[in-house]
Amino acid sequence: MRFENKVAVVTGAAQGIGEAYARALAKEGAAVVVADLNEEAGAKVAASINEDGGQAVFISCDVSSPESAQALVEQAVAELGGIDFLVNNAAIYGAMEFNLLISVDWDYYKKFMSVNLDGALVMTRAAYPEIARRGGGAVVNQSSTAAYLYSGFYGLAKAGINSLTQQLAHELGGQGIRVNAIAPGPTDTEATRTQAGDAAKDIVRNSLAIKRMGSVDDMVGALLFLLSDDASWVTGQVLAVDGGQTFRL
Numbered sequence: 001m002r003f004e005n006k007v008a009v010v011t012g013a014a015q016g017i018g019e020a021y022a023r024a025l026a027k028e029g030a031a032v033v034v035a036d037l038n039e040e041a042g043a044k045v046a047a048s049i050n051e052d053g054g055q056a057v058f059i060s061c062d063v064s065s066p067e068s069a070q071a072l073v074e075q076a077v078a079e080l081g082g083i084d085f086l087v088n089n090a091a092i093y094g095a096m097e098f099n100l101l102i103s104v105d106w107d108y109y110k111k112f113m114s115v116n117l118d119g120a121l122v123m124t125r126a127a128y129p130e131i132a133r134r135g136g137g138a139v140v141n142q143s144s145t146a147a148y149l150y151s152g153f154y155g156l157a158k159a160g161i162n163s164l165t166q167q168l169a170h171e172l173g174g175q176g177i178r179v180n181a182i183a184p185g186p187t188d189t190e191a192t193r194t195q196a197g198d199a200a201k202d203i204v205r206n207s208l209a210i211k212r213m214g215s216v217d218d219m220v221g222a223l224l225f226l227l228s229d230d231a232s233w234v235t236g237q238v239l240a241v242d243g244g245q246t247f248r249l
């Protein structure tokens, strides 16, 4: 129970990796805000955490909207007393359009970046004063190994997430707020099954050192470490949890 008396906001927690993050934080004693656009699935996740003996509330939120982010923070503080941790996991991923940077519809590109890159900044701007008010805490952004591979606008947004992590670590370090990122490799979620289909098998065979897809549970240990006091002098880092898909010198 590493996170008793802590409050964690997890965006994109209605399914997939975000849901696993929310459940794991609740098991460690944190009160969790399940934040998502998907109201039906998000409410189910929060209800199921409460049934399992944890504490969770669902709050509907669009991470690309500063007004929505501010409303979420106000409701979280009113219902749970404050915020210690923010996990910026939400992204357009499963239903993402396949297209090139040079041809993707401009309005789609702007919308995509407003969620997948700016969403983490929008949420952090709204939440950091509350984290600071509790004496500090931590933010974890969800990147991807796509940041290091050819993957068009998806990878561009994740490369931006990596840089945002480094920049915000410096802007918030003085207030006791650490900012890190996790870069998962191909992870078995419903969204990946939609997105990659059979291609996932080739990726595993050809580019991973450990010859299996990642699971949502593979990501959880990294998240809990980065939020915990074990990582109290770790900030501005991007931790690849990817079966050896990438290496950087």
Ligand SMILES: NC(=O)c1ccc[n+]([C@@H]2O[C@H](COP(=O)([O-])OP(=O)(O)OC[C@H]3O[C@@H](n4cnc5c(N)ncnc54)[C@H](O)[C@@H]3O)[C@@H](O)[C@H]2O)c1
Residues within 6 Å of the ligand: 011, 012, 013, 014, 015, 016, 017, 018, 035, 036, 037, 038, 061, 062, 063, 064, 089, 090, 091, 092, 093, 094, 095, 115, 119, 142, 143, 144, 145, 183, 184, 185, 186, 187, 188, 189, 190, 191, 192
């Ligand atoms: N699954 C993988 O293989 C993989 C690999 C690397 C990185 N990632 C990243 O991990 C994260 C989660 O991946 P996943 O496979 O669980 O994806 P997913 O599509 O299952 O989950 C994303 C969640 O974000 C929510 N969301 C989308 N737009 C939103 C918005 N504007 N505001 C609030 N919520 C919104 C969706 O409703 C959904 O619940 C994403 O950031 C993704 O880019 C995934």
